[in-house]
Amino acid sequence: MWQLIKPSRRNLRIWQVGVLVIVFVLWHVLTAPGLVPPILFSDDRQAAFFFGEPIKIFSRIWDWFIAHADIYRHLWITLLETVLAFGIGTALGLACGLWLALSPMAAAIFDPYIKALNAMPRVILAPIFAVWFGLGIASKVALGVTLVFFIVFFNVYQGVKEVSPVVLANARMLGASKRQLLRHVYLPSATSWVFSSLHTSVGLTFVGAVVGEYLGSSQGVGYLILQAEGSFDINTVMAGILVLTAFALVLDMMVGVAEKVLMKWRPQAAESERL
Amino acid sequence: MTAPALTLDGVSCTFVSRDDPSQRYTAVRHVSLKVGSGEFVSVVGPTGCGKSTLLNMSAGLLLPSTGEVHVFGQKLAGINGRAGYMFQAESLMPWRTALENVMAGLSFRGIADARQQAEDWLKRVGLGGFGDRYPHQLSGGMRKRVSLAQTLVLDPDIILMDEPFSALDIQTRQLMENEVLDIWNAKKKAVLFITHDLDEAIAMSDRVVVLSAGPASHPIGEFHIDLERPRDVAEVRTAPRFVDLHKAIWDVLREEVLKGYKQQLAA
DSSP: OHHHHSOOSTTHHHHHHHHHHHHHHHHHHHHSTTTSOOSSOSSTTHHHHHHOOHHHHHHHHHIIIIISOOSHHHHHHHHHHHHHHHHHHHHHHHHHHHHHHHOHHHHHHHHHHHHHHHHSOGGGGHHHHHHHHOSSHHHHHHHHHHHHHHHHHHHHHHHHHTSOHHHHHHHHHTTOOHHHHIIIIIHHHHHHHHHHHHHHHHHHHHHHHHHHHHHSOSSSHHHHHHHHHHTTOHHHHHHHHHHHHHHHHHHHHHHHHHHHHHTTTSOOSOOOOOO | OOOOSEEEEEEEEEEEOSSOTTOEEEEEEEEEEEEOTTOEEEEEOOTTSSHHHHHHHHHTSSOOSEEEEEETTEEOOSSOTTEEEEOSSOOSOTTSOHHHHHHHHHHHTTOTTHHHHHHHHHHHTTOGGGTTOOGGGSOHHHHHHHHHHHHHTTOOSEEEEESTTTTSOHHHHHHHHHHHHHHHHHHOOEEEEEESOHHHHHHHOSEEEEEOOSSSBOEEEEEEOOOOSSOOTTTGGGSHHHHHHHHHHHHHHHHHHHHHHHHHHHO
């Protein structure tokens, strides 16, 4: 019997799902009023008030997606902010990284300022952006851009600095012009560094969008959570968090797929088959 | 008389440490060297004697501190466009397939049938079926073949080679050496070949130049190799004339090798 259910590569997925199920069952048992006697709380309704109830959370999600189908508008806004911030931030980081890495004098001049901007807690800029760009999506995109820009920038900078001097010399001997060096040597070398940071930066742009919405907005998933918190509706807050988590995972998977397609030249661990 | 393909005219090269300008190292000093068109010249010397520096200056990748480099009679400024360079280290672009790597030079120049020519050259170096592999999927010997095709597909008038086969096992190495000799025989390009392997130098060249141990190394001997061509690098090693030449050159080289070795121990 144990042989059959013992964790192994084969039933890995089942175990992973199992962990999730156990967490939700425990959550349900500990919070449902009247199921277990209150340990920490004086009243058996308080656990549900503080932590929410999984069944109500899931019915909330059901309402959002199926019954009322009213979350799509908010989800669309949040995803749009994420994608825009991610695209703009990555493009800016790539351009600035290439520029500074290829002109050492400019890099020397801007070095202290870039370090200072990176060290600054940028989430604090959110209210300023709200004033500058209004409460629409522009202010959230701006916040996301400031978060993702530096990650991409530093990785591109590093990537260009670490181009193999031999590969570079070889390309020059083969007759590559300055533009061709940029296009065929620096850029591919830098992108491999960018991709290694992409998982982090996608997560951060998502954070930027939600935090931006949370601080002031009229739509978006962050806005839904904020509204629910205002009325102490913990189940809706939890449902919003679950939806956000699921979409962060989906975005991460999409990056993984893109990485696999674009980075297929990168050596992987040997693939040998044992017969 | 036509100008030689490559002339190094009293070149010296001194490296200065960027952090501490008082730290200087003169790799080569007052080197004069000629490679006629169609001539195969090898440079041998102890490790760290500045052989690669000579080659980098010939390629235009490195500016000599003093002296001049002339290519077919013209003073070299910038990259040497008439030379192809085969590096000692891995020089293929890892993000391009073997075929795309061979194509690189042609496509940089905007040549229309780049793909066709690259495919022909891949076949010629025995890698016809490996065009879609990435460098990390090829063995060391195969990567060297791709490098060779990448350099020769551009049909350079001067071929610079920096210990191109030093990382290969002896069998692959002899195959590659014979291949290079065949191609050279057919096209008669000027070749400047750097190696630390005296056997290889004698087996392949018309002329062998011996460099002294660094720093400030300079040529201390020059030998004409009058072995008959075409040669087979494995067979020629047993010829009596080869043995004589080897002894004569080694007598000059031995002392320098020991000197270089002592310096490395002391450092």
